[in-house]
Amino acid sequence: RISPRRERRASRDMPGGPSALDRLISRLGDVTNGMTPNGEETLLGRLAARLRQLERRIDDESAALLSRLTARDEELLRSARRLYHACSVVPCLLYYLRTSESPTKFPATISFTIRKGVPRWTHHALWLAGWACMGRVFQSAGSAATRRFAAAMFATGIWTTFIFRLGGGLLS
Numbered sequence: 001r002i003s004p005r006r007e008r009r010a011s012r013d014m015p016g017g018p019s020a021l022d023r024l025i026s027r028l029g030d031v032t033n034g035m036t037p038n039g040e041e042t043l044l045g046r047l048a049a050r051l052r053q054l055e056r057r058i059d060d061e062s063a064a065l066l067s068r069l070t071a072r073d074e075e076l077l078r079s080a081r082r083l084y085h086a087c088s089v090v091p092c093l094l095y096y097l098r099t100s101e102s103p104t105k106f107p108a109t110i111s112f113t114i115r116k117g118v119p120r121w122t123h124h125a126l127w128l129a130g131w132a133c134m135g136r137v138f139q140s141a142g143s144a145a146t147r148r149f150a151a152a153m154f155a156t157g158i159w160t161t162f163i164f165r166l167g168g169g170l171l172s
Helices: 004-013 020-028 043-068 071-096 117-141 144-163
Strands: none
Touching: 043 117, 043 144, 071 117, 117 144
């Protein structure tokens, strides 16, 4: 619903009718039930329905993946977890041991501590080793959709930490 104040402003700003924002708000409708006052499904209602479908699909894929895991897959997952934890701690320790620069900054984010030198290459090696373990699990137990999702996450990590890393751009 458009408030009277907004309606007055819309008629003042746009003599032909409500503003684009007001039209969008009326299309979104009631957040609680996803329906317009005349009983039509709103854009927000359709979006909520699609998100519920996606959530069910993710739950189904997760259950299927877990049901196909072998003892070897579980060991690989534990190894990947240890490597990812090390990925957060070891480069930070190396940074504060002044293996990449001196003086160091404190506090510093993980992104900042892995931007150059030994901490950077240590992070990348641990991260890639973790993904190698995960990749073997997804290859043996994952569906095609799971493998595509994992590939997208791997590519995102490559883009954000290897290629367009903090301090590596033209504006840094």
